[in-house]
């Protein structure tokens with residue numbers, strides 16, 4: 473079991489939807505940003521299914537979710553740098569076209585650490601989460617070797633570490649005790665998701681927001697107990713990329 477990577481100089485977090493990165497690794501990114509790490513979000517889909525309202529204006533929802541994602545990224549202490557691949561929500565494939573895009577951004581951003589969904593998590597239902605996980609692993613393989621996508625105008629790049637959140641078998645922990653508030657603030661920047669994801673019906677209702685915060689705190693405290701700290705995020709760590 474590992475605890476605490478050395479702060480990377482650059483990190484790329486790859487999520488299926490706006491808000492996934494904050495749930496998966498928001499505290500870790502906030503900690504690294506505070507220590508001078510450059511943070512870039514790569515969001516694979518447009519988040520266009522993130523509403524329970526059948527009359528929702530989908531184009532407006534997509535724009536709102538992009539703004540929320542930039543605000544969330546800034547709340548983590550980053551510069552709000554977010555790349556949107558814009559694939560339709562719920563229809564993300566882990567095919568060659570998508571892999572080329574992810575490899576291109578790994579080559580452009582040149583992160584030391586890549587973070588993403590664990591594609592091997594058992595009993596996972598949402599295909600976008602599974603496929604975004606495979607795009608992170610497959611994207612790294614393509615990004616590091618020059619004969620993959622040689623037409624790209626960015627040199628190959630090999631990150632040092634891949635951290636997978638929602639891990640099937642976590643073996644790496646990052647303490648986030650001092651950065652839990654930043655994680656919560658970033659999550660709550662995704663206001664359009666209060667109802668469908670966070671079970672908050674009334675955004676002005678303090679007790680509903682507090683119940684959501686408590687749910688997150690309980691979760692990070694459970695991981696923290698594994699390694700003797702107050703709050704942590706858990707990952708599967710893959711080195712030797």
Ligand SMILES: [Zn+2]
Nearest residue numbers: 488489492601
């Ligand atoms: Zn998601």
